[in-house]
Amino acid sequence: MIKAHWDSKLREVVQNRNSLLVIVAGLLLLLVLLSLVLIKQAGQKERILIVPPLLEKSFWVDTNRVSATYLEQMASFFAQLALTVSPSSVDKNHEVLLQYTHPLGYGKLKADLLQKSEKIKAQHVSTVFYPVSFDVNTQDFSVIITGDFMRLIGQEKLPALRKRYRVNFVYNQGQLTVNTFKEIEDV
Secondary structure (H helix, E strand, O other): HHHHHHHHHHHHHHHHHHHHHHHHHHHHHHHHHHHHHHHHHHOOOOOOOEOOOOOOOEEEEEEOEEEEHHHHHHHHEEEEEEOOOOOOHHHHHHHHHHHHHHHHHHHHHHHHHHHHHHHHHHOOOEEEEEEEEEEOOOOOOOOEEEEEEEEEOOEEEOEEEEEEEEEEEEEOOEEEEEEEEEEEEEO
């Protein structure tokens, strides 16, 4: 009787062990499958679609590239900060622009903006820039903006000038920053 009881208990323990081995084998197989899926996903580039509320077009960014519309709209934004100013707004606009400036170009751009700021205040000049066209190069993260540059000195409106500006960006780890912003002299 005791032997039958112990044999019954042994069969029950072996059955429980076998059930647990099947569960462990299933979990191990699931772990291997999940690992393979993660390895496959790690090699893929993620593209994020962004539809900003204040910008005119949607754009995308991924690990190493950005869309032409993103570069165009950011260049337009920075051009407005740098070029549409008055004596009372120039410092704040330039301060915001410098927050988006890459460390490599910060010193030169800050010096250029400071010189322009002092000139605007001394001459009481207000300027407005109306972009007309954009030539976007997504390979080197640059945009050439062509537009009409208007100046008001006091109450006197000067004739509009067609000017071109080049904005060079640095794109690093999902962050787009300005490296240079300068006028292109026509040849």
